[in-house]
Amino acid sequence: MLELVSKTQSFDGSQCQYRHRSDALDCEMQFSIFLPSQAEKDQRFPVLYWLSGLTCTDENFSQKAGAQRMAAELGIALVIPDTSPRGDSVADNEGYDLGKGAGFYVNATQAPWKPHYQMYDYVVKELPALVEANFPVSDRRAISGHSMGGHGALTIALKNPGRYTSVSAFSPICNPMACPWGEKALAAYLGADRTLWEEYDATVLLSRATAKLPMLVSQGEEDQFLEEQLKPNALKATAVAAGYPLKLEFHAGYDHSYYFIATFIEQHLRFHADFLLHKD
Amino acid sequence: MLELVSKTQSFDGSQCQYRHRSDALDCEMQFSIFLPSQAEKDQRFPVLYWLSGLTCTDENFSQKAGAQRMAAELGIALVIPDTSPRGDSVADNEGYDLGKGAGFYVNATQAPWKPHYQMYDYVVKELPALVEANFPVSDRRAISGHSMGGHGALTIALKNPGRYTSVSAFSPICNPMACPWGEKALAAYLGADRTLWEEYDATVLLSRATAKLPMLVSQGEEDQFLEEQLKPNALKATAVAAGYPLKLEFHAGYDHSYYFIATFIEQHLRFHADFLLHKD
Numbered sequence: 001m002l003e004l005v006s007k008t009q010s011f012d013g014s015q016c017q018y019r020h021r022s023d024a025l026d027c028e029m030q031f032s033i034f035l036p037s038q039a040e041k042d043q044r045f046p047v048l049y050w051l052s053g054l055t056c057t058d059e060n061f062s063q064k065a066g067a068q069r070m071a072a073e074l075g076i077a078l079v080i081p082d083t084s085p086r087g088d089s090v091a092d093n094e095g096y097d098l099g100k101g102a103g104f105y106v107n108a109t110q111a112p113w114k115p116h117y118q119m120y121d122y123v124v125k126e127l128p129a130l131v132e133a134n135f136p137v138s139d140r141r142a143i144s145g146h147s148m149g150g151h152g153a154l155t156i157a158l159k160n161p162g163r164y165t166s167v168s169a170f171s172p173i174c175n176p177m178a179c180p181w182g183e184k185a186l187a188a189y190l191g192a193d194r195t196l197w198e199e200y201d202a203t204v205l206l207s208r209a210t211a212k213l214p215m216l217v218s219q220g221e222e223d224q225f226l227e228e229q230l231k232p233n234a235l236k237a238t239a240v241a242a243g244y245p246l247k248l249e250f251h252a253g254y255d256h257s258y259y260f261i262a263t264f265i266e267q268h269l270r271f272h273a274d275f276l277l278h279k280d
Numbered sequence: 281m282l283e284l285v286s287k288t289q290s291f292d293g294s295q296c297q298y299r300h301r302s303d304a305l306d307c308e309m310q311f312s313i314f315l316p317s318q319a320e321k322d323q324r325f326p327v328l329y330w331l332s333g334l335t336c337t338d339e340n341f342s343q344k345a346g347a348q349r350m351a352a353e354l355g356i357a358l359v360i361p362d363t364s365p366r367g368d369s370v371a372d373n374e375g376y377d378l379g380k381g382a383g384f385y386v387n388a389t390q391a392p393w394k395p396h397y398q399m400y401d402y403v404v405k406e407l408p409a410l411v412e413a414n415f416p417v418s419d420r421r422a423i424s425g426h427s428m429g430g431h432g433a434l435t436i437a438l439k440n441p442g443r444y445t446s447v448s449a450f451s452p453i454c455n456p457m458a459c460p461w462g463e464k465a466l467a468a469y470l471g472a473d474r475t476l477w478e479e480y481d482a483t484v485l486l487s488r489a490t491a492k493l494p495m496l497v498s499q500g501e502e503d504q505f506l507e508e509q510l511k512p513n514a515l516k517a518t519a520v521a522a523g524y525p526l527k528l529e530f531h532a533g534y535d536h537s538y539y540f541i542a543t544f545i546e547q548h549l550r551f552h553a554d555f556l557l558h559k560d
Contacts, residue, residue: 258343262291
């Protein structure tokens, strides 16, 4: 059951927020969806899923990335989930990088996180099924995200290459096993056994990938988190060794903010459109 | 003296926030400025001043309108002031529509507002002088804004046609003497004598205008404030009677939000570019 929270027009399409009960997360969730204007009544759009970064909700990307312009032009729907389970019954932590707003797109196995923090299942299975049953969209999906959400997009695509046509990321956490954000979150959600963390580390997953997806990563050179947290060169080195088709682009002058995303979102949407819109 | 608060790259240009001491407002103020990338070292850009609506700061337009893309392409600088004086010494009111965040771009004459609430002088004189002395911009100016800021843009342009090449507005308060927002604010800032309010009412000022500026107004038909607060048809009727070149466009489906602005900001920037970039 979907409850409409807000609806506004944007670039002749509709930008909406919905609430629903999530079985995977065992709580009420909110997500945003942008649907381009339909030229024909039975038109169905492919979907780009956007995973947001630490502290975000479904609103940051919707309001700040300016993605609707190109999504409307290309005929791509955008679906933007929240970044963690929500509500009074959901465990939290005082840090901005653990608990609410910081689900890291994993299925938690540890207390107190386990019952609700199942964002991997939510994003991979429950949300697409809900969206595809209730909106004029097709089952052609691409996935992208920013920072923690870039990590989510890369890991989810690498684990499910058959479900997505293409993957991209802005400033992703590429090797969470080897950075403070990732080590803190993966230890909390998955426990002390680091071998279990490998299932949620894009660099490790890429080294083992058999199927190959088109992959675009954009990184600002003035990003304050680049050296300590993001480590795109670890991903790049692994991709080169594995012959994986990663296109990693560094951009001089850009930082970690949505101003960077807004500048290059057109490029990312056009990249995905090449695969989303053309059946092989 | 300008103090840099933040600087980020956007569409190859720079998006910055500065703080400075305002003489007109007798307090510290913050504004945002977007400067396109300079093709030549001595290049000077014309400036579009953007006046924001109730409750806004310099950040709303900067983050949500997506204006930098076209500003960069056209070679136009954007300057976005705050919407009122700020600081602990500045009078305020518990309403969102009076006091801080609600300066209405007037020079207040009444206590407790008078000493600081001189937003008209700040926007018309002090801020442009500061900007033109410190940044690579020319003295060619256009002005636009949203809601209360649309009221500000229209009234300031109508009172100072020689200072601007063109004016536009999204969802402006067109006839503040005849709507609740305007009556509350103008009575508080200017006192009970309604003849003094006429100096800050776009519909009245337009009826008396001698010089004519290119003027574009965009209004969403699903705007929740359209009937009670905005009254664009009052402005239109006056413009028709006066032979004033107002282009008023209604857009089906759009509301009062920044999603509306983001959809049509390209049109507004191209409108201003026709006058800002071409000397007569």
